[in-house]
Amino acid sequence: MPRFDVDVLVVGGGPAGLAAARFAALSGLSAMVAEPRQAPVDKACGEGIMPGGLASLRTLGLSLDGVPFHGIAYVDGSSSVVARFANGPGLGVRRTALHCSLSAGVECVPVRVTSLEQGPDWVRAGGITARWLIAADGLHSTVRRCVGVQSFAGTPRRYGLRAHWNARPWSEFVEVWWSRLGEAYVTPVAPDVVGVAILSASRAWLDAFPGLEDRLGKRIGSVRGAGPLRQVVSRRVAGRVLFVGDSAGYEDALTGEGISLAVKQARAAIASIADGDPARYERDWQRITREYRMLTRGLVVATRFPVARKAIVPLSARLPSVFTAIVNRLAA
């Protein structure tokens, strides 16, 4: 019988991993997070947390500093449409602020996991022995490779870039600017700072969105990138290892739900461990992510075609109740 260092070893200290560690503590399980990057960890992200994700984060007793947004606006050169959230605002939050809040009181060790072994009732990685391992190591998960869970980067290959600018937020919504080459997400994250995340197949930048650059002041900090975004993963449970967040499979950032889904998955994975039924987590993951996978995939595939990209904003403007209903389903 090995000597256990902890009940749950979490690999990766992003939102999924930190939320998992906190849910573990709430379930009476000891947890430790292996995260090699220096705190506060930053990442390429639009930094808009949907109302449903915010509600999940609040179940962890977190208070978050950020700027509320009240819905999603789609804009292009000539038309725009707004969907207001029905059940309270979302929050624009810098990833570094989210990290500080989520990691408070969580035991984190500066370890990059490169290999893993497991037995019938134990798992060991980074020199730490645990009863269970939560893999939360992001899009290009090392743990997936270590345990032989198959994955591949799906098509279309899309990438994300993100930076911040000094600018007083000019909208109470997250604005999604559509162009021929991609989408730019403008999220207020502080009273004088907006983040812009650009998603595209061609690593498009601000010049692909006429009029946007004029609204931005001086750029703050560096540009961060991520991708390819779509990661198709064959399963979520491998022995005593459960995958949460982007490491469990990812479609695209188009609908801005990654953080919300990561927190919901973390809660489900820990609940299945606490109930002694880890196999249940695969079904829970399928349920939690079903609408996101269908709607986000549908939108990404449909808007590959220039004619559909051109039609998306005018069509949404012509059907505002349909647009609002879809946004509110994804926001829940």
Ligand SMILES: Cc1cc2nc3c(=O)[nH]c(=O)nc-3n(C[C@H](O)[C@H](O)[C@H](O)COP(=O)(O)OP(=O)(O)OC[C@H]3O[C@@H](n4cnc5c(N)ncnc54)[C@H](O)[C@@H]3O)c2cc1C
């Ligand atoms: C451009 C862009 C815009 C986005 N916009 C939004 C948005 O507006 N709203 C939203 O909700 N979501 C958005 N997302 C998605 C969101 O960023 C992710 O879904 C979310 O970060 C997933 O969290 P995670 O904890 O699973 O992964 P990550 O945040 O990627 O964290 C993984 C962590 O694991 C660590 N790690 C990696 N390898 C190892 C290892 N071998 N050992 C130990 N640790 C390791 C990394 O250092 C990292 O800290 C966006 C994504 C992109 C790319």
